[in-house]
Amino acid sequence: MGNAVHAEDGLRPYRIVGDAIPAPLTGEAGDPERGRAIVANRRVGMCLRCHSGPFPQERFQGTLAPPLTGAGSRWTEKQLRLRIVDAAQLNRDTIMPPYYRTDGLERVAKGFAGKPILSAEQIEDVVAFLATLKDQ
Amino acid sequence: MSGLRRGSVCLGLCLVAALTANAQTDAPSRRSGYHDMGKPLQAMQDDDMANPGMLWVGEGANLWNQRFAAADKSCADCHGAVQSMSGVAARYPAFTAGSDQPVTLEQRINLCRTQNQRADRLADGSRELMALTAVVAHQSRNQPIAPPDDPRLRPFIAAGEALYRLRQGQLNLSCAQCHDDNAGRKLAGVTIPQAHPTGYPIYRLEWQSLGSLKRRLRNCLVGMRAEPYAPDAPEYVQLELFLMDRARGLKLETPGVRP
Numbered sequence: 001m002g003n004a005v006h007a008e009d010g011l012r013p014y015r016i017v018g019d020a021i022p023a024p025l026t027g028e029a030g031d032p033e034r035g036r037a038i039v040a041n042r043r044v045g046m047c048l049r050c051h052s053g054p055f056p057q058e059r060f061q062g063t064l065a066p067p068l069t070g071a072g073s074r075w076t077e078k079q080l081r082l083r084i085v086d087a088a089q090l091n092r093d094t095i096m097p098p099y100y101r102t103d104g105l106e107r108v109a110k111g112f113a114g115k116p117i118l119s120a121e122q123i124e125d126v127v128a129f130l131a132t133l134k135d136q
Numbered sequence: 137m138s139g140l141r142r143g144s145v146c147l148g149l150c151l152v153a154a155l156t157a158n159a160q161t162d163a164p165s166r167r168s169g170y171h172d173m174g175k176p177l178q179a180m181q182d183d184d185m186a187n188p189g190m191l192w193v194g195e196g197a198n199l200w201n202q203r204f205a206a207a208d209k210s211c212a213d214c215h216g217a218v219q220s221m222s223g224v225a226a227r228y229p230a231f232t233a234g235s236d237q238p239v240t241l242e243q244r245i246n247l248c249r250t251q252n253q254r255a256d257r258l259a260d261g262s263r264e265l266m267a268l269t270a271v272v273a274h275q276s277r278n279q280p281i282a283p284p285d286d287p288r289l290r291p292f293i294a295a296g297e298a299l300y301r302l303r304q305g306q307l308n309l310s311c312a313q314c315h316d317d318n319a320g321r322k323l324a325g326v327t328i329p330q331a332h333p334t335g336y337p338i339y340r341l342e343w344q345s346l347g348s349l350k351r352r353l354r355n356c357l358v359g360m361r362a363e364p365y366a367p368d369a370p371e372y373v374q375l376e377l378f379l380m381d382r383a384r385g386l387k388l389e390t391p392g393v394r395p
Contacts, residue, residue: 042324046307049324060325064318088308095318097307105308107362112306 006086008103012120019090020078024127025100025120035129038122039068045118045126050095054133064095073135080127084118099123168386169329169394172320181335181393189270189339189391192263192346196271199264206254211268214252218271225273226282226388229377231289238292240373242269242348260367266346270337273390280385281334289377292370296378299371305362311375326395332383333376335392346391349376 007013012025024030038045040055047053052061053068071080082089087096098105099117108114118126170178180186200211200218215221228241239247242260245268249255258265283289300311314323315331322328336349343351350372357364365371 061322062324063322064314064328095309095313097309105304105306106302107304108306109358109361109363112361115306117306 008101010114011100011102011116014085016082016089017078019082020076021081021085022078024124025081025085026124028124030121030124030126030128032125032129032132034122035125035127038118038126039129044122046097047126068130069133070135072131072133075130077127077131080130081123084123084126166330166332166383166386168332168334168389170334170389170392172327172329173393173395177341177393177395181389181391187339187391187393189337189346189393192267192270192337192339193274193391194271195263196267196269196274199268200271204249204253204255207252209253211248211253219275221272221275223276223279223282225276225390226279227284229292229373229380230284231286237370238289238373238377240350240376241272242350243373245269245272261348261351266337266348269348270346270391273336273388276388277390278387280387281380281383283377283381283384292374293377293381295371296374296376299375300378305357305360307360309360311356331379332386333379334383334386335389335394337390338392338394340394342395349379 005013005015014021014025015023039047039053040058042048047068048055048058048061050062050064051066051068052063055061075083083096085100086098087094088098088101097117100120100123102114102116170181173181180188184190197218203210203213212218225241228244229238230244231238232244232247234251235247242265245265246257250257258268303310303313311331314328319328319330333349336352337346338352339346340352350367353372353375354364
C-alpha cells in the first residue's frame with residue numbers, strides 16, 4: 001500500500017497510509033450516537049442489509065458480510081475509515097460498496113450521480129460508532 | 137439367522153447411506169428460489185386455490201378466447217385450445233418470424249396482437265398482458281427450461297452474461313456478486329436466491345400483484361442505485377436470455393409465488 005493523496009471533485013481529499021486513512025476526513029472526530037443511527041438506517045447507511053450488528057430491535061439483518069459486532073476490536077479507527085471510504089483500495093473484488101467515491105462507477109441512477117453514499121461527516125460518525133463495538 | 141443376515145442388512149444400510157451421501161454431493165447445486173422460501177409460501181404456490189397468480193391465469197384463459205375488433209380473431213381461432221402452448225414458455229426468449237432480434241414471451245404475444253389480431257399493443261406490465269403471459273406460461277408448468285439451440289442467440293446470451301457481471305450503480309454491485317457469490321446468505325433478512333427465472337410471471341408479495349422478470353430486474357437495479365434500462369431496452373431481453381440459459385433444465389413453476 002502506498003502513501004497517496006486521493007482527491008475527487010466535490011469530495012474532501014484524503015491520504016492513505018498502509019491499509020488505513022489516518023486523519024478524519026473532516027479534520028475532527030465524529031459522533032458515535034449519530035453514527036449508530038446512520039448504521040441502523042436502511043436508506044442511509046444501509047449497513048444492516050449485508051451485516052448484522054448489536055441492534056436487537058432491527059429484525060431483518062444481513063449475513064453477506066462479517067458481523068459489525070467486534071469491528072472496533074478487529075480494526076482501528078484509521079483502518080475502519082478506509083474500509084468504509086473505499087474498500088476496493090484493499091480488495092478490488094470486494095462486495096462492500098464505496099461509501100466515499102464517485103468516480104469509476106457505471107450507470108449510477110440520476111438521483112445519486114456524482115454523490116457519495118455518505119458525506120464526510122457521516123463517515124466520521126460511523127467510524128466513531130464502529131470503534132465502540134468491541135468484542136464482549 | 138442371524139449374525140450373517142444381520143451383517144448383510146447392516147452392510148446394505150451402510151451402502152444406502154454412502155450412496156445417499158454421494159447423491160447429495162453430486163446433486164446439482166442449482167435450485168429454484170422456491171426452495172429458499174418458507175414453507176407457508178411454498179404451500180401458497182403449490183395450492184392452485186391459494187396461489188393468487190391463478191387469478192391471472194384464469195383471466196388469461198378468458199382473454200385467450202376473446203375476439204378483437206379489427207380482425208375479429210381470438211388467440212384460440214388460430215392456436216386452438218390454450219393447452220397447445222405447452223412447452224412454449226420453456227424456450228423463450230427466441231427469434232420469431234419477422235424479427236431480427238430475439239423477443240420475450242410478452243413481446244411475442246404483443247406481436248401476435250398487432251400483426252394477426254390487428255389490436256392495440258398491450259401496455260408493458262398491464263394486467264391483460266400479464267394474464268395472457270401467465271396462462272401461456274402456465275401450460276409449461278413442471279416442464280424443464282429448454283432454450284433453443286439457435287446459434288443466432290449466442291451473442292445475445294453473451295451480452296446478457298456481460299450485463300450480469302457488470303458492476304453498476306452507486307453501490308457498485310453486479311448481479312453475480314449477490315446471486316452467484318452470496319446466494320443462500322441473507323440480504324436484509326431475506327435469503328438471496330440463485331436468480332433462476334423459474335416462476336415468471338410471478339406473484340410477488342412485495343408487489344401484491346403478478347409481474348414480469350423485467351419488473352423484477354428493475355427492482356434490483358433500483359436497489360443497486362443504478363439507472364434502470366429504458367422500458368423497451370434490449371438489455372432486459374439479453375439478461376432474460378442469459379438467465380434462462382443458466383437455468384436450463386430447471387422446471388417452470390408459473391405462476392410462482394415469491395416474497
